[in-house]
Amino acid sequence: MSDGDEEPAETTEEAGEAADTTAVDPDTLESRLDDAEAALEAASTESDLDDIEASLDAVAADIEAAELPEPDDDDEESREAALTDHLAEVRDGVDDQRGPYASDAAETVDAAQSTIGETRWTDQGEDDLAAVVAQFREAAGDALGETFDETGDLGADLAAVSERISAAGLDADADADTIESLVAATDSLDEGVADAQEWDDLSVRQKLRAEGYYEVMGDKHKDFPPEWTALKQWEQRGNVEMILLCMEHLDDSEFMQRHCLDALLHVAKPAALDAVGQLAARRDPKAIEVVGKIGVEDGLEHIEEYVAEDGSPNLRTTALKAVGEIGSRESTQVVADQLVAERADVRSQAARALGLIGDTRAIAPLVDILESDDSETVRASAAWALVQIGTEAALEAAAEYADDRAYVVEQEATKAVTALDHRDAADASTGSA
Numbered sequence: 001m002s003d004g005d006e007e008p009a010e011t012t013e014e015a016g017e018a019a020d021t022t023a024v025d026p027d028t029l030e031s032r033l034d035d036a037e038a039a040l041e042a043a044s045t046e047s048d049l050d051d052i053e054a055s056l057d058a059v060a061a062d063i064e065a066a067e068l069p070e071p072d073d074d075d076e077e078s079r080e081a082a083l084t085d086h087l088a089e090v091r092d093g094v095d096d097q098r099g100p101y102a103s104d105a106a107e108t109v110d111a112a113q114s115t116i117g118e119t120r121w122t123d124q125g126e127d128d129l130a131a132v133v134a135q136f137r138e139a140a141g142d143a144l145g146e147t148f149d150e151t152g153d154l155g156a157d158l159a160a161v162s163e164r165i166s167a168a169g170l171d172a173d174a175d176a177d178t179i180e181s182l183v184a185a186t187d188s189l190d191e192g193v194a195d196a197q198e199w200d201d202l203s204v205r206q207k208l209r210a211e212g213y214y215e216v217m218g219d220k221h222k223d224f225p226p227e228w229t230a231l232k233q234w235e236q237r238g239n240v241e242m243i244l245l246c247m248e249h250l251d252d253s254e255f256m257q258r259h260c261l262d263a264l265l266h267v268a269k270p271a272a273l274d275a276v277g278q279l280a281a282r283r284d285p286k287a288i289e290v291v292g293k294i295g296v297e298d299g300l301e302h303i304e305e306y307v308a309e310d311g312s313p314n315l316r317t318t319a320l321k322a323v324g325e326i327g328s329r330e331s332t333q334v335v336a337d338q339l340v341a342e343r344a345d346v347r348s349q350a351a352r353a354l355g356l357i358g359d360t361r362a363i364a365p366l367v368d369i370l371e372s373d374d375s376e377t378v379r380a381s382a383a384w385a386l387v388q389i390g391t392e393a394a395l396e397a398a399a400e401y402a403d404d405r406a407y408v409v410e411q412e413a414t415k416a417v418t419a420l421d422h423r424d425a426a427d428a429s430t431g432s433a
Helices: 012-023 026-042 047-067 079-097 100-116 124-146 154-167 174-194 204-209 226-237 240-249 255-268 272-278 285-294 297-308 313-326 331-339 342-355 360-372 378-390 393-401 407-432
Strands: none
Touching: 012 079, 012 342, 026 047, 026 079, 026 313, 047 079, 100 154, 204 240, 204 360, 226 240, 226 255, 240 255, 240 272, 255 285, 272 297, 285 297, 285 313, 297 313, 297 331, 313 331, 313 342, 331 342, 331 360, 342 360, 342 378, 342 393, 360 378, 360 393, 378 393, 378 407, 393 407
């Protein structure tokens, strides 16, 4: 029996807590990490590394659960931080010692295949790649004890090797030598692909030369830069592809961009629409002008919005002219709305655009402008537009101003009178016949 002075016996729960406290003692945790390092040095299989990884997971859990003492000095590293750093070092050592794996080799091959397929190569680069892939096929075949035939498609060649590596079921321990050989071969493949000459490795002039841009120049050129001499030749030949090539590669030269647009203005083929449309979308007046000269309805989506542009009169008049040259009746109302614009030059160009479109629905608003606008230039443009529309009603409306006080209006109205006379003469001739 107790005499009352003895310490009470520990309960089972209290004994367990004491044991746990011992388990997470900082010195004990440090010792366990040292043991893991020693085991790592002796490890020779993936199974050994798995065991070490499990022991490190247990140490990590104990560090997190432990109530470790704080340092006495603010500059002193805490035991928890020191243990955590030590744990990370050992984990890195485990990762470094793992592998290599067959999957690593297959992934490198797949990456090389993707790079080859997605990259534009020079002729030299393609030759380099063919040699690199051929060397890899042989090395991979030696490692796997197989022969990989050339298919003529570098991507397909690599895919065949990658599939075979994945299907071989190579074990990191039992097939370590084979895997190391494959990894060495794929490393060489990766380096060879990286060293092959890509199109983007070339200078602008090298790219233009490779694509035959300078072939039209001969041995001498009189203009500087030489790209300008070649551009003139391609313009004379109507070669939109080469003009666009120059525009693409020399997009940082304002001088050449301007001359490329001038060339496209003269050639004006639908093949240039997409490239010029992108420039028109940036509010480039010259590009808008080219879109009009190309003259296809698809061009309207690039320029029609600028017809009502308030901020730039030059942009509006250029767009109005271009829309008129395209000549789609779908644009009649958009253009006619500009007949009441505040600026006379905008109203004048709107009238002329309506004449180019030729929609008879524009006769009435043009007659109103001819009758009431306070600008002689605008009225003359309206008379010109009516002559362009050319129906009898349009010509008769313009002809009424043959004695107009404004000479420029009279001149256009006289053309309407002449056109009506020719029409009457033609009708009379047809009737007598």
